[in-house]
Amino acid sequence: MAAPAPEAPIATSGMRLPAGPLGRKSQGRGGIAPGAAGPRPQRLSARMLLIQLAAVVAFLALWELFSLTPFAQRAQMPGAITSFATMFGLWGTGPYWGAIGGTLGAWAFALLASIVIGVPLGLIIGRSGIVYTSTHFVVDFLRTLPALALVPLGLLLFGPTHFMAIALAFFASVWPLLIQSVYAGKNADPMLHRMARSFRLRTRDRILYVLVPDALAFIWPGLRLATTAALLVTIAAEMIGLVTGSIGDAIAQSQLDTSPPDLFAYVLTSCFLGLGINAVLGLVQSRVLWWHPAFRGRA
Secondary structure, eight states, X not given: OOOOOOOOOOOOTXXXXXXXXXXXXXXXXXXXXXXXXXXXXXXXXXXXXXXXXHHHHHHHHHHHHHTXXXXXXXXXXXXXXXXXXXXXXXXXXXXXXXXXXXXXHHHHHHHHXXXXXXXXXXXXXXXXXXXXXXXXHHHHHHHTSOGXXXXXXXXXXXXXXXXXXXXXXXXXXXXXXXXXXXXXXXXXXXXXXXXXXXXXXXXXXXIIIIIHHHHHHHHHHHHHHHHHHHHHHHHHHHXXXXXXXXXXXXXXXXXXXXXXXXXXXXXXXXHHHHHHHXXXXXXXXXXXXXXXXXXXXXX
């Protein structure tokens, strides 16, 4: 008698089940082994932290040494110590925090407008084949335009105001969200929606536990790109347009006043703002998308 054929493993990697009424993803055969997504060993984490810290110290040391060269001294380039000392000295001044508040306000408004407009519009385009086909060329054409090339137009329309920076930052940040939302609409998992109907979920539960988690996995990378693009374009537009009460204007005025320490202090401030925003997004990602295989264990 021939031996029975071995049982075929059950493939579950093609199905994504969000947390909620539909339960967590299966951890059985063909799924993710228990403990595979656990925290990294403490020794490895400490080693990586030391490596990153050593890289930062090496960069600061090279910066300080380069500032002592004749080339840097002719350009009046300050060293790391001077730049950080100037930034710490600015902490006690009102204009410094006013510039940060003005830039963050413009950035937040532009990003919020990009989310409110780009995400629903992208989902609509992605869910409709006719709309996707008719708008494909227009979206591809507009998203290739550099936002900073529109600064002269923004100055003509809005003048050197925060609204000009908001408009340009919106133009730069809406495309990553729109495109990722289109992909979310086109690649929506029909199995999840059929299961939601089978379980007779209420409309509210279907949106919260099926539609939003499934789309968020696609939209989140676009959100991170849009966040960075909005901050970069906001500061650059403020610097070119000399928008008063902003980090960009402070950088431009420091250059006009031939004050390199102040210039580098505001540049460092911009860097720390970007790092802080990215850290917050990483924390939110670990709390919101912990269930998704593509984001599990990543910050």
